[in-house]
Amino acid sequence: MSLTEPIVLGIESSCDETGVGIVRGNKLLANAVSSSMDEHVRFGGVIPEIAARAHLEAFVPTLQQALDTAKLTLDDIDAIAVTSGPGLAGALMVGVSAAKALALATDKPLYGINHLVAHVGVGVLEGTVLPPTFGALLVSGGHTEILKVTSLTNDVQLLGSTIDDAAGEAYDKTARLLGLGYPGGPAIEKAAKEGDRKAFRFPRGLALPKFVGTADNPGKNRHNFSFSGLKTAVARCVEHFQANGEEIPVADIAASFQEAVVDVITSKAVRAAKEHGLKTLLLGGGVAANTRLRELLAARCASAGINLVVPPFALCTDNGGMVAALGAQLVADGVAPSGLDFATDSSQPVTNIVLQSGN
Amino acid sequence: MTNYLVIDTSAHASVALIDSDSGNVIGERTSPKGNDQTETLSSYVKELLDTHSQRGQDLAGIIVGVGPGPFTGLRVGLVAARTFGFVWNVPVHGVMSLHALAERVIDAGDAPKEFLVASDARRKEVYWARYNNTGVLLDGPHVAAASTLDAMPLYGVGAGIYAEVLRELGATPVEASFDWIADARYLAPRALQLLGDGADLSDTSPMYLRESDAQVPAFMKKDKL
Numbered sequence: 001m002s003l004t005e006p007i008v009l010g011i012e013s014s015c016d017e018t019g020v021g022i023v024r025g026n027k028l029l030a031n032a033v034s035s036s037m038d039e040h041v042r043f044g045g046v047i048p049e050i051a052a053r054a055h056l057e058a059f060v061p062t063l064q065q066a067l068d069t070a071k072l073t074l075d076d077i078d079a080i081a082v083t084s085g086p087g088l089a090g091a092l093m094v095g096v097s098a099a100k101a102l103a104l105a106t107d108k109p110l111y112g113i114n115h116l117v118a119h120v121g122v123g124v125l126e127g128t129v130l131p132p133t134f135g136a137l138l139v140s141g142g143h144t145e146i147l148k149v150t151s152l153t154n155d156v157q158l159l160g161s162t163i164d165d166a167a168g169e170a171y172d173k174t175a176r177l178l179g180l181g182y183p184g185g186p187a188i189e190k191a192a193k194e195g196d197r198k199a200f201r202f203p204r205g206l207a208l209p210k211f212v213g214t215a216d217n218p219g220k221n222r223h224n225f226s227f228s229g230l231k232t233a234v235a236r237c238v239e240h241f242q243a244n245g246e247e248i249p250v251a252d253i254a255a256s257f258q259e260a261v262v263d264v265i266t267s268k269a270v271r272a273a274k275e276h277g278l279k280t281l282l283l284g285g286g287v288a289a290n291t292r293l294r295e296l297l298a299a300r301c302a303s304a305g306i307n308l309v310v311p312p313f314a315l316c317t318d319n320g321g322m323v324a325a326l327g328a329q330l331v332a333d334g335v336a337p338s339g340l341d342f343a344t345d346s347s348q349p350v351t352n353i354v355l356q357s358g359n
Numbered sequence: 360m361t362n363y364l365v366i367d368t369s370a371h372a373s374v375a376l377i378d379s380d381s382g383n384v385i386g387e388r389t390s391p392k393g394n395d396q397t398e399t400l401s402s403y404v405k406e407l408l409d410t411h412s413q414r415g416q417d418l419a420g421i422i423v424g425v426g427p428g429p430f431t432g433l434r435v436g437l438v439a440a441r442t443f444g445f446v447w448n449v450p451v452h453g454v455m456s457l458h459a460l461a462e463r464v465i466d467a468g469d470a471p472k473e474f475l476v477a478s479d480a481r482r483k484e485v486y487w488a489r490y491n492n493t494g495v496l497l498d499g500p501h502v503a504a505a506s507t508l509d510a511m512p513l514y515g516v517g518a519g520i521y522a523e524v525l526r527e528l529g530a531t532p533v534e535a536s537f538d539w540i541a542d543a544r545y546l547a548p549r550a551l552q553l554l555g556d557g558a559d560l561s562d563t564s565p566m567y568l569r570e571s572d573a574q575v576p577a578f579m580k581k582d583k584l
């Protein structure tokens with residue numbers, strides 16, 4: 001195989017998207033995604049059992065579709081990568097079992113890799129050149145993290161993460177409260193466009209001095225997030241209007257909620273990047289689609305002298321292309337494959353980029 | 360001579376290589392644990408193929424147990440079987456997993472005229488089916504509490520877990536079978552017989568027998584606030 005431009009097939013099944021992507025080095029050849037999102041709408045959130053059932057049915061057709069798009073056969077593939085975690089255990093197991101069967105049947109090396117690092121790894125696709133050390137801000141229905149990436153293949157550090165809900169979950173829960181449907185992200189953003197983001201001052205989680213400390217003497221939660229207080233504040237606000245028999249100002253609440261989320265996310269991410277000397281920040285995860293988040297992050301990065309990188313939206317949501325992209329980096333760096341015996345790890349830490357056999 | 364690869368993960372990860380003409384077991388591996396299907400299955404398959412110099416693409420086909428069984432483990436086997444079939448371009452045949460328990464009862468000799476088999480469905484229930492002593496499926500598969508089963512001879516790990524309840528019902532849980540799970544080697548005879556009769560086993564849909572348990576929450580039922 002070409003070590004510099006290996007052809008890698010990536011498999012993703014950590015949540016509600018079944019993804020199979022194929023890359024050649026840093027070039028994306030195919031990115032087939034089958035989503036069970038429509039099946040979760042009436043529940044107002046992802047139901048793990050429904051997601052796992054859908055992965056089983058979608059896997060082989062999605063694999064076929066990716067091969068067709070790339071105009072390749074399995075013989076052309078040099079290595080296979082699969083998300084081993086973090087994610088929903090039952091969903092991960094479908095993708096990992098499929099990946100192992102595929103690796104065994106085709107006699108290709110298999111890499112069990114970290115989903116969060118894959119969200120960052122996608123940044124090398126489409127001609128983007130990333131500096132040796134950079135920061136990453138991941139915001140989605142399942143994660144809210146700030147990472148320091150010294151090497152995509154062997155040195156990723158978690159600078160901050162949410163201590164309760166992910167940002168996307170906060171959007172979903174608030175959308176429910178406001179009767180805006182699921183998924184919450186696009187619904188809140190649409191409603192917020194008609195509203196005044198200064199109408200209500202909702203709390204910014206873990207922003208008080210006792211949590212953040214100072215640069216020299218940082219508090220434990222300096223770079224961490226919390227959205228549960230915000231959710232409660234929105235609920236109280238809604239109840240207040242209901243109790244008074246007044247109409248609920250949905251647009252203003254949506255806009256003010258969104259401002260609280262993006263304000264705290266962007267300010268903490270930029271501060272973490274500055275304090276760790278990170279000159280480039282990559283934004284990943286499904287919430288990267290949020291216009292207000294990108295707008296405020298771009299402005300704050302610009303004034304802090306940080307170069308902001310935002311991959312195309314289709315590569316920000318969960319997909320197999322990002323798994324393949326990180327897999328290709330690992331192959332190119334000569335990292336040992338994971339073998340066939342590894343287990344899924346639903347809470348795999350970012351420091352564990354690729355599973356090693358015997359783990 | 361061609362062989363079938365048999366996979367069942369409705370209980371533990373269980374794999375066998377079977378001679379398609381004689382039905383003889385060429386090799387087999389079954390995990391002693393019920394929660395390591397993802398870790399063990401592909402390694403077991405690799406070991407069997409390597410040990411017996413069997414190329415996947417030369418298999419007569421793949422026989423897979425479609426359950427019923429705990430969902431997560433069941434899916435691990437099904438997605439692997441479908442993937443093997445896709446890559447090797449060999450047919451995948453789905454067979455109901457409780458047949459393996461019935462086959463074992465008959466294979467052990469002196470099977471009662473009619474009997475039940477039961478596997479562990481967790482949540483205080485069993486997956487069960489009723490057979491006669493020639494292996495004909497008379498009823499099932501179903502999922503139910505052991506206390507609702509008919510009072511008759513009962514085999515399988517499900518009989519062991521609820522032996523006391525079953526005895527109170529007047530049923531006869533057969534102690535020698537209390538560690539019997541759906542085993543790939545016992546799934547094969549039924550599959551070979553069905554295939555010999557020209558049956559279409561191409562449906563490998565899992566037999567969940569239970570809904571996903573997801574409830575539409577009250578707040579989603581309201582149109583508006």
Ligand SMILES: [Zn+2]
Nearest residue numbers: 119140142318
């Ligand atoms: Zn993700």
